[in-house]
Amino acid sequence: MLNYFNPGNTIKIISKLQKFIFALFIAVLILGLAEALVLSPEDYKQSDSVRIMYVHVPAAWISLGIFTVISILSFGILIFKNKNFSLITKSLAPSGFVFNIIALVTGSIWGKPTWGTWWAWDARITSMLLLAIFYLMFMMSWKIVDQENKAIKLSSYIAIFGLINVPIIKFSVDWWSTLHQPSSVNVLKETTIHTSMLVPLGIMTAAFALFSLLIFLMKYNTELLKIKNKGLDRL
Amino acid sequence: MYGKKVKLRAFFIILVFISALLITFLVINSLKENVVYFKSPTEIKNLTQIDKKKIRIGGMVKKDSIEVNSKNLKFIVTDFKNEIIVSYDGAVPNLFEEEKGVVAEGYLQDRKFLKADKILAKHDENYMPPEVKEAISDN
Numbered sequence: 001m002l003n004y005f006n007p008g009n010t011i012k013i014i015s016k017l018q019k020f021i022f023a024l025f026i027a028v029l030i031l032g033l034a035e036a037l038v039l040s041p042e043d044y045k046q047s048d049s050v051r052i053m054y055v056h057v058p059a060a061w062i063s064l065g066i067f068t069v070i071s072i073l074s075f076g077i078l079i080f081k082n083k084n085f086s087l088i089t090k091s092l093a094p095s096g097f098v099f100n101i102i103a104l105v106t107g108s109i110w111g112k113p114t115w116g117t118w119w120a121w122d123a124r125i126t127s128m129l130l131l132a133i134f135y136l137m138f139m140m141s142w143k144i145v146d147q148e149n150k151a152i153k154l155s156s157y158i159a160i161f162g163l164i165n166v167p168i169i170k171f172s173v174d175w176w177s178t179l180h181q182p183s184s185v186n187v188l189k190e191t192t193i194h195t196s197m198l199v200p201l202g203i204m205t206a207a208f209a210l211f212s213l214l215i216f217l218m219k220y221n222t223e224l225l226k227i228k229n230k231g232l233d234r235l
Numbered sequence: 236m237y238g239k240k241v242k243l244r245a246f247f248i249i250l251v252f253i254s255a256l257l258i259t260f261l262v263i264n265s266l267k268e269n270v271v272y273f274k275s276p277t278e279i280k281n282l283t284q285i286d287k288k289k290i291r292i293g294g295m296v297k298k299d300s301i302e303v304n305s306k307n308l309k310f311i312v313t314d315f316k317n318e319i320i321v322s323y324d325g326a327v328p329n330l331f332e333e334e335k336g337v338v339a340e341g342y343l344q345d346r347k348f349l350k351a352d353k354i355l356a357k358h359d360e361n362y363m364p365p366e367v368k369e370a371i372s373d374n
Contacts, residue, residue, distance in 0.1 A: 041364030042364065044364060044367070045330060079244050079245045113329060114328065115357070116355050120355070123271075157251075160248070161255055164259050176270050176272070177271045177273055177274075193363075
């Protein structure tokens with residue numbers, strides 16, 4: 001177990017894993033795009049603009065998921081001073097942030113033809129913008145604080161405060177009247193999206209998850225290499 | 236087992252988190268009125284006074300209520316309990332339809348009449364191909 005955390009070994013394993021995940025990502029992405037753009041039917045009401053949803057929804061899910069993982073690990077960082085966790089959260093943040101921006105932008109593009117506006121200050125959209133700001137603060141804390149220990153502390157506090165926003169985003173459409181529609185894919189309630197549209201949504205989510213994993217592994221490997229180059233052989 | 240320091244840190248951080256959670260809850264609770272994007276006709280009816288401020292109302296476009304007069308558009312927004320007449324000059328979004336969700340932004344003339352300067356169509360959570368929709372409507 002201790003050996004596993006030796007950066008030298010981990011770097012080798014990750015390098016091999018990266019190639020495999022990249023190949024898998026390309027395969028799943030091609031399948032997902034074919035389903036989403038060509039094979040899936042148009043919607044009865046929005047016709048072809050429904051296809052924006054196959055990018056918008058997975059991007060939003062992934063950005064929320066990544067932030068939740070960062071926040072939970074941040075508790076571990078603050079309580080147990082786990083150095084490895086802080087490398088993981090630092091490496092996770094950029095892809096989460098990019099997907100957050102993608103969700104906001106695609107939502108805006110969808111909103112114009114559907115709602116008739118690019119932007120609305122409703123609870124869902126505003127809380128999603130707040131998530132992007134939390135991501136930005138998290139990543140900036142590494143840049144503006146010179147001492148590493150302090151940067152880790154600051155970023156972790158930002159992450160646990162941001163965690164409060166996550167359920168607000170999820171339930172904003174149920175708690176308040178919003179322009180944004182309630183969720184269509186539900187575990188406890190009935191799912192209100194037809195199977196022929198649910199399949200491409202699922203595949204695109206898998207593709208985005210693989211992409212995040214790939215970017216994460218690249219970033220994480222870089223962090224490990226930095227440690228190795230400093231001449232430390234263990235974390 | 237974990238040392239005393241770790242336990243103390245865990246206690247402190249959970250305390251910080253719970254306080255932040257409480258503050259957020261209190262702030263959102265006191266902002267309730269402003270967090271909602273639009274008000275329903277029933278909420279408008281129960282208003283104690285009508286301000287001159289811009290307001291958003293939302294609900295369903297009542298069936299057979301859309302009237303077009305040259306440039307002016309008139310329709311009724313309903314929440315199936317109360318209704319508001321909306322008057323609007325201009326183009327509406329593609330998804331504006333009878334018996335579908337709508338949000339109208341404008342100024343209240345009285346509790347039953349809103350002069351809108353912006354109309355937004357609200358989309359619901361149902362996604363399906365046209366054939367499925369037809370099959371459902373036939374039943």
